[in-house]
Amino acid sequence: MWIAHTEDGTPVEAARNLASDSYLCPMCQTPVILKRGQKVAAHFAHTPDSDCPASEAESWRHLMAKQVLVDELTRQGWGAQAEVVHQAHGRRVDVGLKALGPDGARLYFAIEVQDSAIQVDTMKDRIARDRRIGYDATVWLFTTHRAAALMAAQPDHEVRVPDEMLWVSNRYGQGVQMIDPQTRELWAASFGKIRRPGESHEWYTPEGDLTGVDYPGRTLRKTKSVGRRRAGFIPQLAPGKFGDRWSLVFAGEQQGHPRP
Ligand SMILES: [Zn+2]
Incomplete structure (x- = not known):
């Protein structure tokens, strides 16, 4: 996903220069991880065991x-x-x-x-x-x-x-x-x-x-x-x-x- 929420509910877009902070999935409210490797576009990812509808790769x-x-x-x-x-x-x-x-x-x-x-x-x-x-x-x-x-x-x-x-x-x-x-x-x-x-x-x-x-x-x-x-x-x-x-x-x- 491209957009997550900060803990106070503000939407943020994934970006390389975004601070490492805690972010939540707007759909399931569980923590998601900011990914910004060299080979991928910046995005947020659920933990592998998530069953959130927004968690598919x-x-x-x-x-x-x-x-x-x-x-x-x-x-x-x-x-x-x-x-x-x-x-x-x-x-x-x-x-x-x-x-x-x-x-x-x-x-x-x-x-x-x-x-x-x-x-x-x-x-x-x-x-x-x-x-x-x-x-x-x-x-x-x-x-x-x-x-x-x-x-x-x-x-x-x-x-x-x-x-x-x-x-x-x-x-x-x-x-x-x-x-x-x-x-x-x-x-x-x-x-x-x-x-x-x-x-x-x-x-x-x-x-x-x-x-x-x-x-x-x-x-x-x-x-x-x-x-x-x-x-x-x-x-x-x-x-x-x-x-x-x-x-x-x-x-x-x-x-x-x-x-x-
Ligand atoms: Zn989710």
């Missing part, structure tokens, strides 16, 4: 992606906060973002960054929790490390797309959004279906769940063609689906939505 890319998102969004005047803890729901949102709806209503988005594989059921569980907490929608970003196959794809290639990315693309209808924390770039990928006569293809519910294959005896095709473009750190509201009132897309050059 994070890659430096995941930590850095949260910092880059908060930096870039804040620089543009958006209300962004890393590691928003909802203790009662056992949930820590990677980045929380405030926005204004067209009617002037305040909107809250939970941005999740994935640097490793994730089960679609886990994503559905997080979305359900985010709704109960009161977020208007959950926004998924994959690191360019996790989405390396998409970043390397040539226009005429077939790419095996990980299940969770296909699911995100189907559910939100916006392709897949990717972040490179080292170059501080955002990318958007969209998928094209590849079909040939005599080959199976898959059917999805509107929510993105696989319901059938038209040639059940054959291997399911999950290869797609991939289109890719640079995006920017300008969040834009779009109509939501499946009970989400809104969704959020990181647009490129377009005009952003009014800020809160």
